[in-house]
Amino acid sequence: KNEVExxxxxxxxxxxxxxxxxxxxxxxxxxxxWLQQHPGGGIVSLFMLSxxxxxxxxxIATINIQEKHSSLHITASHPRDSAVYICAVNNNDMRFGxxxxxxxxx
Amino acid sequence: GAVVSQHPSRVICKSxxxxxxxxxxxxxxxxTMFWYRQFPKQSLMLMATSNEGSKATYEQGVExxxxxxxxxxxxxxxxxxxSAHPEDSSFYICSARNRVNGYTFGxxxxxxxx
Numbered sequence: 397k398n399e400v401e402x403x404x405x406x407x408x409x410x411x412x413x414x415x416x417x418x419x420x421x422x423x424x425x426x427x428x429x430w431l432q433q434h435p436g437g438g439i440v441s442l443f444m445l446s447x448x449x450x451x452x453x454x455x456i457a458t459i460n461i462q463e464k465h466s467s468l469h470i471t472a473s474h475p476r477d478s479a480v481y482i483c484a485v486n487n488n489d490m491r492f493g494x495x496x497x498x499x500x501x502x
Numbered sequence: 503g504a505v506v507s508q509h510p511s512r513v514i515c516k517s518x519x520x521x522x523x524x525x526x527x528x529x530x531x532x533x534t535m536f537w538y539r540q541f542p543k544q545s546l547m548l549m550a551t552s553n554e555g556s557k558a559t560y561e562q563g564v565e566x567x568x569x570x571x572x573x574x575x576x577x578x579x580x581x582x583x584x585s586a587h588p589e590d591s592s593f594y595i596c597s598a599r600n601r602v603n604g605y606t607f608g609x610x611x612x613x614x615x616x
């Protein structure tokens with residue numbers, strides 16, 4: 397079993413839909429990250445969380461430390477949100493989920 | 503702020519040659535940099551952690567003599583793939599710890615060994 401599990405693996409949505417991507421982890425962590433990887437491979441760090449909830453624009457990330465679970469939400473999704481979203485946890489180093497490939501259709 | 507510049511973005515090399523990939527932190531000092539490898543449709547895998555002025559720490563299964571890491575300054579870490587083979591073809595990406603949001607990633611290097 398992977399230390400970091402993401403679901404779903406693939407997600408297709410229509411423009412405007414509300415999107416949720418889930419991440420569960422099995423190890424102790426100091427922080428959890430949500431990353432966005434574009435088709436060219438470049439990676440952008442979206443959030444770093446150690447508790448609670450963070451919001452940036454249309455993106456919201458939450459974490460429940462007791463349940464070892466985090467969610468990434470995208471409101472009013474847009475085709476430009478199409479990317480792979482990766483959950484990563486770190487203590488001394490980072491461990492990555494397999495990613496969720498999101499496709500938002502116009 | 504907190505930008506990491508990675509070069510080259512793409513490189514094609516012949517089997518048996520060496521390739522150097524550079525990662526520079528442009529506006530902050532990175533005492534620790536991380537090197538990852540990603541095969542197609544797979545997740546990022548940590549290869550090694552480099553600390554400025556000391557030897558890199560390699561993950562299990564990563565050959566330190568093949569993947570040479572140098573972190574000689576607080577703003578530059580390099581990964582050299584020595585005697586590259588086709589199976590080394592992959593996407594290599596670095597990241598550095600920063601004080602803003604934890605980690606900043608380079609843009610990645612797609613290596614193709616022919």
